[in-house]
Amino acid sequence: MTTxxxxxxxxxxxxxxHYGALHVLQDIDLTVGRGEVVVVIGPSGSGxxxxxxxxxxxxxIESGTITIDGQPLPAEGRGLARLRAEVGMVxxxxxxxxxxxxxxxxxxxxxxxxxxxxxxxEAKGRSxxxxxGLVEHADKYPAxxxxxxxxxxxxxxxxxxxxxxxxxxxxxSALDPEMITEVLDVMRGLAADGMTMVVVTHEMxxxxxxxxxxxxxxxxxxxxxxxxxxxxxxPRSERAKDFLSKILHH
Amino acid sequence: MHVxxxxxxxxxxxxxxxxxxxxxxxxxxxxxxxxxxxxxxxPVPGLRAFGTVWVTLLRNTPLTLxxxxxxxxxxxxxxSLPFFTFAVLALSxxxxxxxxEALRSGINTVPLGQGEAARSLGMTFGQTLSLVxxxxxxxxxxxxxxxxxxALAKNSAIAGSFSVTELLGSYRTIxxxxxxxxxxxxxxxxxxxxxxxxxxxxxxxLERRLAVAR
Numbered sequence: 001m002t003t004x005x006x007x008x009x010x011x012x013x014x015x016x017x018h019y020g021a022l023h024v025l026q027d028i029d030l031t032v033g034r035g036e037v038v039v040v041i042g043p044s045g046s047g048x049x050x051x052x053x054x055x056x057x058x059x060x061i062e063s064g065t066i067t068i069d070g071q072p073l074p075a076e077g078r079g080l081a082r083l084r085a086e087v088g089m090v091x092x093x094x095x096x097x098x099x100x101x102x103x104x105x106x107x108x109x110x111x112x113x114x115x116x117x118x119x120x121x122e123a124k125g126r127s128x129x130x131x132x133g134l135v136e137h138a139d140k141y142p143a144x145x146x147x148x149x150x151x152x153x154x155x156x157x158x159x160x161x162x163x164x165x166x167x168x169x170x171x172x173s174a175l176d177p178e179m180i181t182e183v184l185d186v187m188r189g190l191a192a193d194g195m196t197m198v199v200v201t202h203e204m205x206x207x208x209x210x211x212x213x214x215x216x217x218x219x220x221x222x223x224x225x226x227x228x229x230x231x232x233x234x235p236r237s238e239r240a241k242d243f244l245s246k247i248l249h250h
Numbered sequence: 251m252h253v254x255x256x257x258x259x260x261x262x263x264x265x266x267x268x269x270x271x272x273x274x275x276x277x278x279x280x281x282x283x284x285x286x287x288x289x290x291x292x293p294v295p296g297l298r299a300f301g302t303v304w305v306t307l308l309r310n311t312p313l314t315l316x317x318x319x320x321x322x323x324x325x326x327x328x329x330s331l332p333f334f335t336f337a338v339l340a341l342s343x344x345x346x347x348x349x350x351e352a353l354r355s356g357i358n359t360v361p362l363g364q365g366e367a368a369r370s371l372g373m374t375f376g377q378t379l380s381l382v383x384x385x386x387x388x389x390x391x392x393x394x395x396x397x398x399x400x401a402l403a404k405n406s407a408i409a410g411s412f413s414v415t416e417l418l419g420s421y422r423t424i425x426x427x428x429x430x431x432x433x434x435x436x437x438x439x440x441x442x443x444x445x446x447x448x449x450x451x452x453x454x455x456l457e458r459r460l461a462v463a464r
Contacts, residue, residue, distance in 0.1 A: 085372025
């Protein structure tokens, strides 16, 4: 899908993490190139959400390194905040600021983190809301929107920072079936525009149609990392065959 | 009634004294309470420890004892301030420990995802707390904080025993003039009621203003 030369944007090497006795990330090596869309799939408890959250350090790691655009991820403080501003995140539970309107949700960090003027931030915010089809809801509060609408606002909020990459942590798992499409359509649009994306999802249709690579995780390890058509047609590992047979036949 | 009219000046001075003491101490207690609550949820272990010690010491010391420590203790270190300032220090530090804990329980009612979303957008700890978490925590702690400030207004009566002009202390002057002790106290109680009802009215208003749709 990408014709540009491969330049790494997100690099994880030798990443390990435990939750107590559970070794949730085991020697993870993963490189995501600029403009690439990488879909992470796997059974629940496989560590895929933890992996996604580790990339902007919402989860700390015990060993290994994570670099974003060549810069190692700082442990804490302002350096970490600055790097996080470059990597947008979309959550399963939307996490829109409940006390702010839709427009305020997409302008707050632009003003406070990027230092843009209010007018500039609002213009950008409105154009992004336009893009996700919600500009007429700008003055509503998140609770007044449907789940699908909230998630589209959350995507607009992340885009407003003009991030280098976007992380999606099961963005459609909390949505009613008829709302999944509207969110996936927005994500497909981003992928087509060349946004670098790491998407943890159970939407195999999205993986087939929009991903450059599918990363299959099980028990804290990356088991397969291949192009989607190869992976779905001909999974190599027993673990992946078993997983696909369970999810594709119902 | 004539106890009040005959001693209007004494009552008024005490009434104003209590209002000043309450207002200044409330402002400082709120400021300190927010700061210490910030310490207690901060990622820096040293600040968390400081916050815990602050709350544990001040919340578990009787207020009168705290007044003695401030009024008798600080001058030993060469710090001599007006009695009013000493009283404000004792009252506000004491109340700040309770406000901190009320805020902290409010902070715990805000879903974790709100802070994560703020951090993922590149906000610092201070921005996350002040722009996203505290405004939402405030809604659930307005009621308890109102109660704490009402308690502060009544606790300010202790300052009267430490040479600060305030409402309760006005009974001494009036009693020496031979007025009925019962009516003296009835009017003092009315004075406190005016102050505490005003505080609860303000907080009821705040509660209604902050309760927007979510």
